[in-house]
Amino acid sequence: MATLEIKNLHVTVETDQGTKEILKGVDLTIKSGEIHAVMGPNGSGKSTLAYSIAGHPKYTVTKGEILLDGENVLDLSVDERARAGLFLAMQYPVEIPGVSVSNFLRTAKTAITGEAPALRTWIKDVRDAMSGLKIDSTFSERNVNEGFSGGEKKRHEILQLELLKPRFAILDETDSGLDVDALKIVSEGVNRAHQANDLGVLMITHYTRILKYIKPDFVHVFVDGKVAEQGGAELADQLEAEGYDRYVKA
Amino acid sequence: MSDSPKTAQHGLAEHTHGSFVPLQIRSDRPSSKSVSDFEAISPLQDLWRYLQPDQLNGLDSDVLGEYESEVSFVSTDDVKISWIESTDERVGSIGVPEDRVAAAAYTNASKTLLIEVAESAEVKEPVVIKIAANHPAPSALHIFVIAKKFSNATLIVEHMGLGNLAEIIEIDVQDEAKLNIVSVQNWDKGSAHVSAHFSKLARNSFLKHSIASFGGDLVRITPVTTFTGPGAEVEMNGVYFASAGQHLENRPFVDHAAPNCKSRVTYKGALQGNKAHTVWIGDVLIRVVAEGTDTYELNRNLLLTDGARADSVPNLEIETGEIEGAGHASASGRFDDEQLFYLQARGITVDDARRLVVLGFLVDILQRTGVEELVEILTSIVEEKLGSY
Ligand SMILES: Nc1ncnc2c1ncn2[C@@H]1O[C@H](COP(=O)(O)OP(=O)(O)OP(=O)(O)O)[C@@H](O)[C@H]1O
Ligand SMILES: [Mg+2]
Numbered sequence: 001m002a003t004l005e006i007k008n009l010h011v012t013v014e015t016d017q018g019t020k021e022i023l024k025g026v027d028l029t030i031k032s033g034e035i036h037a038v039m040g041p042n043g044s045g046k047s048t049l050a051y052s053i054a055g056h057p058k059y060t061v062t063k064g065e066i067l068l069d070g071e072n073v074l075d076l077s078v079d080e081r082a083r084a085g086l087f088l089a090m091q092y093p094v095e096i097p098g099v100s101v102s103n104f105l106r107t108a109k110t111a112i113t114g115e116a117p118a119l120r121t122w123i124k125d126v127r128d129a130m131s132g133l134k135i136d137s138t139f140s141e142r143n144v145n146e147g148f149s150g151g152e153k154k155r156h157e158i159l160q161l162e163l164l165k166p167r168f169a170i171l172d173e174t175d176s177g178l179d180v181d182a183l184k185i186v187s188e189g190v191n192r193a194h195q196a197n198d199l200g201v202l203m204i205t206h207y208t209r210i211l212k213y214i215k216p217d218f219v220h221v222f223v224d225g226k227v228a229e230q231g232g233a234e235l236a237d238q239l240e241a242e243g244y245d246r247y248v249k250a
Numbered sequence: 251m252s253d254s255p256k257t258a259q260h261g262l263a264e265h266t267h268g269s270f271v272p273l274q275i276r277s278d279r280p281s282s283k284s285v286s287d288f289e290a291i292s293p294l295q296d297l298w299r300y301l302q303p304d305q306l307n308g309l310d311s312d313v314l315g316e317y318e319s320e321v322s323f324v325s326t327d328d329v330k331i332s333w334i335e336s337t338d339e340r341v342g343s344i345g346v347p348e349d350r351v352a353a354a355a356y357t358n359a360s361k362t363l364l365i366e367v368a369e370s371a372e373v374k375e376p377v378v379i380k381i382a383a384n385h386p387a388p389s390a391l392h393i394f395v396i397a398k399k400f401s402n403a404t405l406i407v408e409h410m411g412l413g414n415l416a417e418i419i420e421i422d423v424q425d426e427a428k429l430n431i432v433s434v435q436n437w438d439k440g441s442a443h444v445s446a447h448f449s450k451l452a453r454n455s456f457l458k459h460s461i462a463s464f465g466g467d468l469v470r471i472t473p474v475t476t477f478t479g480p481g482a483e484v485e486m487n488g489v490y491f492a493s494a495g496q497h498l499e500n501r502p503f504v505d506h507a508a509p510n511c512k513s514r515v516t517y518k519g520a521l522q523g524n525k526a527h528t529v530w531i532g533d534v535l536i537r538v539v540a541e542g543t544d545t546y547e548l549n550r551n552l553l554l555t556d557g558a559r560a561d562s563v564p565n566l567e568i569e570t571g572e573i574e575g576a577g578h579a580s581a582s583g584r585f586d587d588e589q590l591f592y593l594q595a596r597g598i599t600v601d602d603a604r605r606l607v608v609l610g611f612l613v614d615i616l617q618r619t620g621v622e623e624l625v626e627i628l629t630s631i632v633e634e635k636l637g638s639y
Binding site: 055056057082088095098108112144 | 592606
């Protein structure tokens with residue numbers, strides 16, 4: 001049983017107009033096996049939270065803590081955080097020319113586990129995970145995300161989630177831009193990873209439709225850089241019906 | 251974090267446009283087989299503007315030594331290789347020097363290495379010409395390659411060791427022939443190498459011409475490809491990696507002097523360290539007769555550190571409106587931080603992430619040579635260079 005704790009997190013970015021505070025005191029605790037949904041209006045800081053947990057250099061933490069089983073995550077570099085068991089499925093995965101998916105996956109797996117995976121089982125694991133996500137086997141030899149459609153990029157993120165087996169996953173709008181079939185396939189992938197590894201999930205989404213497939217234990221309403229309210233799955237239905245108006249101050 | 255997927259793609263500042271910068275027409279450029287017809291080299295001359303004459307290590311002298319002793323090869327029935335007198339009428343029939351160093355090579359190489367691929371020969375194994383020098387005295391070498399009708403062969407010219415070499419490579423690709431030639435420059439420190447390549451492509455022939463430059467204080471290559479018959483195709487590839495103090499220059503030129511020919515020019519380079527300097531001047535000329543031309547040239551440079559400089563100038567001159575397509579692109583830039591972040595977010599250390607990105611960038615070109623052994627060797631050279639910064 002592991003715990004990811006975010007305490008009073010304040011984060012700024014440098015903009016042309018100077019330093020801007022985006023996260024204004026986020027408190028959130030996720031335990032192994034729990035699924036948390038984070039919903040909130042555009043620009044409220046959801047991606048900022050995701051990137052801050054992963055350690056993107058653009059974001060500066062000015063106050064607060066992120067603890068993974070009591071260990072200070074903020075002291076770790078981006079790759080150390082990943083090796084400690086944090087995973088971020090990106091809203092916009094980048095293309096990496098000349099680096100094949102198979103090379104990338106093997107390099108990442110080797111980095112995470114500290115040793116090269118046994119070839120025979122690894123090839124089978126990759127093949128099984130790809131077929132589970134209905135990713136054509138030819139994608140292995142393609143360059144990472146290069147020329148992938150929006151939906152293919154999202155599936156490729158979940159492929160990594162299943163193969164790298166982190167302890168906590170932050171999914172930044174993994175459900176956006178997916179048609180109903182793809183949404184189902186991706187959700188099943190997340191559920192598999194959740195069950196297989198007792199994964200803790202922080203799922204950022206705008207839509208309740210994914211919550212039909214991935215059942216959240218907790219729903220957090222994210223407004224203006226912090227959590228404005230939290231509740232159970234029923235809160236999502238209420239948000240769907242009422243929107244965020246009552247949280248957004250005039 | 252920018253939420254625009256576009257800026258997340260790559261960090262290279264794109265420069266792609268359809269306007270044409272005129273170049274001096276090559277046929278107007280003075281050419282001569284005699285070094286004394288060219289004035290002393292100066293950075294004021296357009297051809298030499300990126301260099302100081304002392305970087306040439308004496309290759310611009312009137313008198314150069316010869317290089318025969320440094321060259322090794324194996325001659326076969328399909329690919330006959332021998333030294334001939336440079337007075338042979340074939341020598342100089344494909345290209346006449348357009349600069350002082352090429353003319354010095356022409357004037358001073360009394361013998362020429364003749365490589366003849368027999369008519370209709372299907373040569374499976376790559377033919378290797380090894381130039382493993384220990385020869386600091388500035389010297390001249392002339393190579394003449396004939397790919398006879400309907401032949402198909404791969405030729406690798408490897409340059410290594412310590413040398414100061416002024417070189418001409420003439421390449422005669424006859425009707426329907428296919429030739430794949432790779433020139434590798436991996437000289438030791440202290441070496442300077444200036445090489446003029448002249449290729450002529452006859453009817454329906456195909457030439458794949460690749461340059462791989464990694465070692466040497468100065469390596470400057472001017473590959474000229476001229477279409478003399480219709481329906482021919484050239485693929486010109488280049489890959490280079492300049493470390494601190496190295497100057498690697500490439501000036502590919504495609505002369506579309508026949509109709510319905512196709513050219514693709516793709517050069518990619520990486521630079522690291524103080525005063526690492528690369529120059530790419532890509533010229534394409536589509537003459538009046540060259541209707542149905544299809545051409546595209548591209549240069550990309552990846553600057554790995556401060557203090558490095560990449561010059562990149564594409565030129566396209568079109569004298570006929572009846573073309574299939576013509577375009578060019580050039581971009582030089584830094585590591586894309588978003589690419590590095592993505593890899594690091596998967597547990598990969600920043601050093602390994604950089605290595606992956608640079609290798610990926612360059613290996614793409616290495617793979618185009620189609621010679622597997624070479625891809626491996628060159629990949630390990632790139633890895634070694636990357637490890638040293
Ligand atoms: N690098 C940056 N420079 C300037 N402003 C930024 C930067 N990064 C984020 N912001 C701003 O911070 C705010 C929060 O952005 P963030 O991407 O975290 O929102 P979000 O909740 O993920 O929105 P969406 O639902 O549209 O994905 C926005 O107003 C955004 O413009
Ligand atoms: Mg977002």
